[in-house]
Amino acid sequence: MASSTSPPHPASEAIPPTNTTTTIATTTTTKPCAKCRSQPGTLDSRGQLVCPSCFQKFISQKCIKQIGLLNKDVRSSSSQSLSAYHSTQKNSGPPQSSSRRYFLGLSLGPSSAALLELLNENVEYQVSRKKNPPFELSVVHREREREKVEECVKRLAGRYPRFEFRVVYLEEVVGLGSVDWEGLGLGDFATASSSTTENDATTTTSTTASKLRRLFDNLPSTTSRTDLLRLFTRHLLIAEACKPPNKCHALLLGSSTTALAELTLSETAKGRGFSLPWQINDGVLGVPSFSSSPTSSSARPANSSPTSSHTNKPKAKTSEDQGILIYHPLRDALRKELVTFTKLAGEPTPIAELLPETDLTTTAAVVSHKDLSIEEVMVRYFADVEENYPSIVANVARTTGKLMRLFGGGGADGVEGVGGDASEDDEERLCGLCSMPLDEFGDERWKGELGEDSYRDAAVTVEDEGEKKMTKTTKQRICYGCERSIRV
Amino acid sequence: MAPALCAICKTERANIKRPKNHARVCKGCFLTLFEEEVHHTIVSSKLFYPGERVAIGASGGKDSTVLASVLKTLNERYNYGLDLVLLSIDEGIKGYRDDSLETVKRNAVQYDMPLKIVGYDELYGWTMDQVVQTIGKKGNCTYCGVFRRQALDRGAKMLDIKHVVTGHNADDVAETILMNLLRGDMGRLARSTNIVTGDASSDVKRSKPLKYAYEKEIVMYAYHKKLDYFSTECIYSPEAFRGTARGLIKQLERIRPSAILDILRSGEDMARLVPGESASSCGCKGKSKTPAATATEDDGGIGGCGSSGAAGGNEMAVMEKQLRENEAAEGLEVDVSKLSLAGTPAESETDGAVPLKMNKNSKPVTRQTLGNCKRCGYMSSQEICQACTLLEGLNKNRAQIQI
Numbered sequence: 001m002a003s004s005t006s007p008p009h010p011a012s013e014a015i016p017p018t019n020t021t022t023t024i025a026t027t028t029t030t031k032p033c034a035k036c037r038s039q040p041g042t043l044d045s046r047g048q049l050v051c052p053s054c055f056q057k058f059i060s061q062k063c064i065k066q067i068g069l070l071n072k073d074v075r076s077s078s079s080q081s082l083s084a085y086h087s088t089q090k091n092s093g094p095p096q097s098s099s100r101r102y103f104l105g106l107s108l109g110p111s112s113a114a115l116l117e118l119l120n121e122n123v124e125y126q127v128s129r130k131k132n133p134p135f136e137l138s139v140v141h142r143e144r145e146r147e148k149v150e151e152c153v154k155r156l157a158g159r160y161p162r163f164e165f166r167v168v169y170l171e172e173v174v175g176l177g178s179v180d181w182e183g184l185g186l187g188d189f190a191t192a193s194s195s196t197t198e199n200d201a202t203t204t205t206s207t208t209a210s211k212l213r214r215l216f217d218n219l220p221s222t223t224s225r226t227d228l229l230r231l232f233t234r235h236l237l238i239a240e241a242c243k244p245p246n247k248c249h250a251l252l253l254g255s256s257t258t259a260l261a262e263l264t265l266s267e268t269a270k271g272r273g274f275s276l277p278w279q280i281n282d283g284v285l286g287v288p289s290f291s292s293s294p295t296s297s298s299a300r301p302a303n304s305s306p307t308s309s310h311t312n313k314p315k316a317k318t319s320e321d322q323g324i325l326i327y328h329p330l331r332d333a334l335r336k337e338l339v340t341f342t343k344l345a346g347e348p349t350p351i352a353e354l355l356p357e358t359d360l361t362t363t364a365a366v367v368s369h370k371d372l373s374i375e376e377v378m379v380r381y382f383a384d385v386e387e388n389y390p391s392i393v394a395n396v397a398r399t400t401g402k403l404m405r406l407f408g409g410g411g412a413d414g415v416e417g418v419g420g421d422a423s424e425d426d427e428e429r430l431c432g433l434c435s436m437p438l439d440e441f442g443d444e445r446w447k448g449e450l451g452e453d454s455y456r457d458a459a460v461t462v463e464d465e466g467e468k469k470m471t472k473t474t475k476q477r478i479c480y481g482c483e484r485s486i487r488v
Numbered sequence: 489m490a491p492a493l494c495a496i497c498k499t500e501r502a503n504i505k506r507p508k509n510h511a512r513v514c515k516g517c518f519l520t521l522f523e524e525e526v527h528h529t530i531v532s533s534k535l536f537y538p539g540e541r542v543a544i545g546a547s548g549g550k551d552s553t554v555l556a557s558v559l560k561t562l563n564e565r566y567n568y569g570l571d572l573v574l575l576s577i578d579e580g581i582k583g584y585r586d587d588s589l590e591t592v593k594r595n596a597v598q599y600d601m602p603l604k605i606v607g608y609d610e611l612y613g614w615t616m617d618q619v620v621q622t623i624g625k626k627g628n629c630t631y632c633g634v635f636r637r638q639a640l641d642r643g644a645k646m647l648d649i650k651h652v653v654t655g656h657n658a659d660d661v662a663e664t665i666l667m668n669l670l671r672g673d674m675g676r677l678a679r680s681t682n683i684v685t686g687d688a689s690s691d692v693k694r695s696k697p698l699k700y701a702y703e704k705e706i707v708m709y710a711y712h713k714k715l716d717y718f719s720t721e722c723i724y725s726p727e728a729f730r731g732t733a734r735g736l737i738k739q740l741e742r743i744r745p746s747a748i749l750d751i752l753r754s755g756e757d758m759a760r761l762v763p764g765e766s767a768s769s770c771g772c773k774g775k776s777k778t779p780a781a782t783a784t785e786d787d788g789g790i791g792g793c794g795s796s797g798a799a800g801g802n803e804m805a806v807m808e809k810q811l812r813e814n815e816a817a818e819g820l821e822v823d824v825s826k827l828s829l830a831g832t833p834a835e836s837e838t839d840g841a842v843p844l845k846m847n848k849n850s851k852p853v854t855r856q857t858l859g860n861c862k863r864c865g866y867m868s869s870q871e872i873c874q875a876c877t878l879l880e881g882l883n884k885n886r887a888q889i890q891i
Contacts, residue, residue, distance in 0.1 A: 047812055223744050264669060269740050269747050273754025277761060374747065377739050385732075389804050391811035392670065399672030403761040442757045448532050450700060450749075480753060484746060 043340065046390060052344050059333055059341045063118040066329035070282070073325060074100050074249045103241035103248035104163075105233075108152055108355055112254030114338040115330055117351045119252075120160050148356050155354045159346075168240055171208045173232040176239050180290040180432025183477040184486070186215070219486065226373035227270065227485045231434050238287055238324055238435075250325040258335035258386050260328065260397035262378040269374050272481035275436035277405040280397065282331075284323045286437075288430040331397060334390050335383075405437075433482040443480065496521065504712075507704035510745055515712050522709050526697055527562050533683050535695050536651070538569035543649045545640050546574040546595065546603075548588030551655030553595060553717035554706045555698055559653070560599050573647060574599075577639045578607040579632055580615020588718040595716060606643035608635055612875070614882055622885050626802075631882075634874045638866055641692040649692075656696035659703040659737055662748045665755035666733040671807065678762040681755040702748060704741075729803055 033041040033051035035058075041049030045058060104119065106112045150167060157165045173179070174189050181190040189211065219225050241251040255263070260280055267276055278285060330338065342352040386393050429438045478486075492512050494502045500514030506521075513521065530536065544559065546552045556574060563570045576592045578585055589605065596603035609615050612635055619631050644652050661681065668677040679685065684695045698706065710717055740747035860866065861873035868874070 046815070221744060265666065265736070268665070268669060268754040268758075269744075269751055271746075271750030271753045273751075274757035274761070276754075276758065372739075372743060374740060374743055377736070377743065381732075381736060389808040391808050391815060392672075392804060394815075395672040395807075395811055396670060399674055400669065402674055402763065403758060404763055406761050439757060442753075442760070446753055446756070449529065481750070484744075484750060 045337070055337075056341060056345050059114070059337060059345075060118050060121060062332040063115065063329045064122065066282075066327065066331060067119070067122065070102075070250060070252075070325075070327045070329065071100065073282075073327075100250075101246060101248045102250050102252055103237070104252045105237045105254065106153075106156075107254070108149065109254070110339045110342045110352070110355070111256045111259065111330060111335060113156075113351050113355055114333075114341045114345070115252065115254040116156070116160065116163075117342070117345050118329075120162065121345075123162055152354065152356050159351075159354060166240065168236050170229075170232060170236070171212050172239075173236050174208050174212060176235050177289045178235050178239060178287050178435060180288070180477055183290070183432040189215075221373075222371050223270070223373040223375070224485045226375050230375075231482075235435070238285075238326075242287065242324055248324075250327050253326065253328050254330055254338075255328045256330050256333050256335040256338055257394045257397050258382050260331055260400075261393045262375065262382050264396055264400045265381075266375045266378040267481070269378075270481045271484050272434070272436070272479065274406075274439040274442055275431075275434070275479065275481075276400055277403045278436050280400050280403075281405075282325075282327045283405075284325050285435070286323050286430055288432070288435055290432060332394070334386055334393065336386055336390075406439075431479040431482055432477045433486070434479060436479060438479055446480070504708065507708070507741075507745060508702045508749070519709065519712060522701070522705060523558055523561055523565075526558050526701065527566060529683070529700055530562070530568075530697055533695075535653075535684070535697060536568055536570055539571070540569075540651060541571040541573065541647075541649045543573045543575040543604075543640075543644045543647060543652045544601075545652055545654040546576050546592050547655075548576070548591035548595070548718040549655070550706055550710050550715075550717045550719065551657055551698060551703075553591070553655075553715050554701075554710050554713075555653065555655040556595060556599055556601070557713060557715055558709075559697070560601070572599075572601050573649060574601050574603040575640060575643045575647070575649075575652065576603065576605045577636050577643065578605055578609075579636065580608050580617055582617055591716060591718040598716060604643055604647055606639050606646070608639065611635070611639055611642060612879055614879070619882060622882060631878055634878055638864075638873075638875050640694075641866070644692045651693045651695070653695050653697055655698055657698045657701050657703045657706055658748050658752060659734075659741075661696070661699055661755070662737050662751040663730060663733045665751055665758075666736055667729045670729055670733060674762045677755065678759040681752065681759045700749065700752065732804075 031041050031049050033039045033054050034048040035050050035054040039051030039053060041051055043050055043052060043055045045055050050058070102119075104112065104116060106116060146169075153165050153167055157163075175191055179189075181187060216225050216228065219228060237251055237253075241248045264276060264280060267273065267279060272279075333341075339352075342355070343350050345351060346354075382393055429440075430436065431438055492502045494500045494514035494517050495511050496513050496517040500516060502512035502514055504513050504515060504518045505511070506513060506518065536542065542559075544552060544556050546556060556572070559570070559572060562568065563572060574592060574596050576589060578589060592603060592605075595601075607615075616628070616632055616635075620628050623631070640652050640654075644650070664680040665677060668674070668680060683697075683699050684693060709715075737748065737751075740751075744750075859868060859871070861868040861876055862871055863876040864873060866873050866875070870877075872880075
């Protein structure tokens with residue numbers, strides 16, 4: 001069952017038999033596929049009727065285009081500023097240009113599952129042509145429902161034996177050095193994970209989990225919880241991808257066009273417009289290290305007062321070394337297309353059948369609209385727009401991509417070039433929660449324009465003591481959007 | 489149950505929950521807070537200079553009425569030394585403007601301010617009712633917005649006034665930001681967040697002192713101040729992008745009250761990230777073109793949504809079609825890159841340059857240069873300004889009908 005006999009390369013004509021029969025039944029009324037003209041067109045693809053095989057080809061072309069760019073990027077960057085990758089890869093022998101190691105974040109939703117299938121197709125295709133596999137891939141899952149997830153990952157591991165699967169649990173975020181726990185007023189989160197490896201692992205894990213649950217319960221809103229969950233998941237993925245000795249060359253995320261459009265609008269609504277270019281575009285992202293743990297060789301000294309971290313060069317260097325290339329290979333495919341794709345693609349059964357029955361990435365019907373998160377509002381909105389105006393969805397993500405990455409504090413002359421240049425990381429300070437560059441110029445101006453004090457005072461009165469303390473300690477170490485998430 | 493006390497004065501009963509941050513305050517403190525926040529905006533953005541003559545774009549709606557009231561209060565309280573004038577546009581919409589103009593006339597008396605009313609018919613030879621008769625209800629908001637934008641400026645010129653303030657509130661600006669993101673219009677996104685539009689070279693400067701004021705708070709202020717305003721929305725309602733953006737804003741506000749301000753913050757920050765735009769959020773430098781994205785007066789519903797709206801019909805459908813055509817044209821490009829990867833995994837591009845990923849899908853953001861309309865002399869980025877172009881179409885139709 002593991003590896004299919006015929007390489008399902010992009011041009012594969014494989015159509016599940018059930019699908020063929022239904023197609024034949026309706027042939028009399030359907031037009032031929034707008035692309036191949038030989039098969040009946042049964043699927044609507046951006047205004048054209050196409051056959052399932054052409055549809056799959058279309059999706060896989062969109063993906064391959066991005067993977068091609070990624071491969072080029074990895075090749076050129078590994079010869080330049082990111083040579084650090086090779087120095088950390090001592091165990092994997094001499095650096096070979098052909099052995100790239102990618103890391104895929106798998107949520108078990110349709111988009112990331114589609115990406116898994118597409119990458120597998122690509123690898124199998126290359127192998128079938130007697131070429132070296134173009135890359136190795138590790139896959140990680142972000143946990144929701146433990147048993148279902150483990151079961152599902154087992155099924156996927158059987159289907160894709162070339163890839164290595166790992167399941168990462170949310171509580172592993174506790175203790176990660178990329179989060180400024182102390183700055184968040186959560187000093188006791190900074191060290192917890194080191195003790196999980198000790199003998200009483202189970203008890204420690206449960207206390208870590210309950211600590212985390214308490215943190216989430218105390219957040220002010222569903223939006224805040226959703227936001228923090230997303231950020232923690234991201235931290236985990238990046239941490240796993242960067243884990244020595246097998247640091248990966250890139251982290252791949254399955255975000256569809258629709259997901260990127262949702263992200264654009266929800267991050268805008270959460271006050272994170274400034275960091276959108278880092279979130280939406282592909283490229284190298286700096287990974288901060290706030291950890292004072294001696295085990296991390298490159299960690300900066302433990303003096304983490306805001307003033308010292310501002311001019312702390314060693315820290316900046318750390319973030320450069322720990323930069324990671326993040327790519328969204330499915331950025332040109334719509335979510336609904338990927339859902340269709342997972343129902344068509346895969347040998348011997350469509351990949352959709354391996355996924356959990358209920359999509360774990362979306363929540364069920366909501367009782368109160370007030371309890372929706374901002375993210376959910378956007379998901380619903382774009383599901384609607386995607387149906388009738390798919391190109392408008394695509395246009396949102398594309399034009400947001402035109403925004404420049406601007407480094408914090410630079411003001412007018414801080415207009416730096418476009419992404420991917422890791423050497424620019426020297427000057428940026430990163431948010432202690434979301435790891436995005438801090439925008440000191442914007443913060444300053446905003447305070448001026450809004451008379452920040454008056455409205456903050458008013459806001460504080462509706463908060464309880466604990467949160468007030470949080471506000472004080474987190475000032476200027478996290479970005480505007482993160483402050484909103486954990487404060488109001 | 490003991491009534492909660494106002495968070496500010498701690499003496500009065502807190503009978504108001506501020507929509508902006510849910511702070512509980514008393515009526516008196518709310519009114520003062522609201523005024524002080526507008527004052528802060530005015531001072532920090534250096535909107536006025538002593539002795540300046542300022543026209544308030546007055547529609548009789550809540551926003552412009554509150555703006556007039558607050559400006560009068562602050563002008564007296566802080567000795568701005570402003571010479572305030574009410575400027576109204578009569579679009580010629582029966583059942584909408586007739587009544588609201590009566591409101592403005594009463595406001596003029598209440599606030600002791602001079603009032604100037606400029607009609608579309610005298611400026612363009614067309615009332616909005618006549619426009620709707622000719623082109624139908626769809627797309628007419630474009631006409632209205634384009635015409636009014638010029639009308640305010642022309643009216644100000646007639647009065648020899650160089651500064652018009654409008655009642656745009658935070659919801660309007662947030663709406664415009666989301667709308668431009670949805671439309672993928674980065675140029676307008678950059679301009680729409682400015683509190684001041686129009687530059688030194690243009691005749692009339694525009695500003696929106698209520699930029700940070702929530703619509704709900706404006707309504708509250710008008711209510712508690714017992715202001716006399718006209719509350720009917722325009723009978724030719726907005727459509728497509730603006731409508732959809734407005735719906736989103738309302739939903740977001742319900743979930744997280746700060747969302748409107750957060751969108752403004754995002755929008756201002758993103759404006760600095762648009763290639764070719766200056767880093768300042770103040771519009772006095774390098775901003776070409778007339779305040780295109782700030783066309784709406786008052787209720788903000790009538791979007792002078794500009795280019796795409798001019799096509800009439802459903803804005804979103806038109807744009808969808810256009811985008812699909814572009815995509816079809818780019819089809820070949822996709823195939824080429826696919827071939828280069830599938831066929832030859834080791835491409836020959838070894839120039840070592842880090843690819844400029846940011847731009848791989850992008851066309852440069854179009855920049856506009858300021859000129860003057862050849863027909864009416866009004867400033868425009870085109871040879872013929874939008875208003876004259878629209879008029880040309882209208883007049884052609886009228887000629888045919890007469891034949």
